[in-house]
Amino acid sequence: MAFDIIYNQEFTGDFFFDDEFNFKEYESCTFVNCDFTECHFKNAVFLGCKFIDCNFKAADINNISLRGVNFLNCDFTDVNFARIDQFIYEFDFTNCKMDYAKFYALNLQHVSFNSCSLISADFMEANLTKVLFDNCNLHLAEFEKANCEGADFYTSYYISLNPLKTKIKRAIFNETALPGLMSHFDIIVKK
Incomplete structure (x- = not known):
């Protein structure tokens, strides 16, 4: 299955649903004050992206790639990271719950x-x-x-x-x- 590629976009105040990120690649994108609580991430790629003031509380993260990703002031309460792609990864967290x-x-x-x-x-x-x-x-x-x-x-x-x-x-x-x-x-x- 081919990945949809989204490049250099900013998403502000968006509420994302269920499987919107499946088989998509986001490169150099910024997500500000977005809500991912209903999301089931599957086979998504994030390259050089920033997430600021976003809510991932209890989101389902399954087989996603995080390369050069920064999370600032995000809520990851009860998120299971154990299934993220471990092949190539680079991410950090600042002031996150x-x-x-x-x-x-x-x-x-x-x-x-x-x-x-x-x-x-x-x-x-x-x-x-x-x-x-x-x-x-x-x-x-x-x-x-x-x-x-x-x-x-x-x-x-x-x-x-x-x-x-x-x-x-x-x-x-x-x-x-x-x-x-x-x-x-x-x-x-x-x-």
């Missing part, structure tokens, strides 16, 4: 999460090598069996991960993260 989002077993190397809420996000078995978590709320986020080697958690907070079940070699943490790293050992850390 991503509570209960699922990144299970994804290869997210070098992705940036900047000032995001990731409460109860699922990063189990994900490759988070050199991922930047800058000023993120990681309350109850799950990292079991994830590879967090070289990840930067320095400015993030409410981190709780088990160093015996998560690879954290050369990961960067602030000293305030020590209680969350030690909580699995049933010890008390005092200052």
Whole structure:
């Protein structure tokens, strides 16, 4: 099936329905204040696109490609990213709400999460090598069996991960993260 190609367009305040994005390629497009809550993304490609103030809450994302994509002030509550195309990807998130989002077993190397809420996000078995978590709320986020080697958690907070079940070699943490790293050992850390 041939893809419809949409190039260099801006979409503002649009409400998208069901399968509008299936088998379409968007290149250098900007989406501002758009609502994707009813969308079922299947076999869509986004190249060099920006999403600003968009709502993806509980959208169905299935086999989409994200290459050079920026998300700013978007809501991804309860979105399952586990089925995105992992062949060639590049995306980052700034000031996004991503509570209960699922990144299970994804290869997210070098992705940036900047000032995001990731409460109860699922990063189990994900490759988070050199991922930047800058000023993120990681309350109850799950990292079991994830590879967090070289990840930067320095400015993030409410981190709780088990160093015996998560690879954290050369990961960067602030000293305030020590209680969350030690909580699995049933010890008390005092200052």
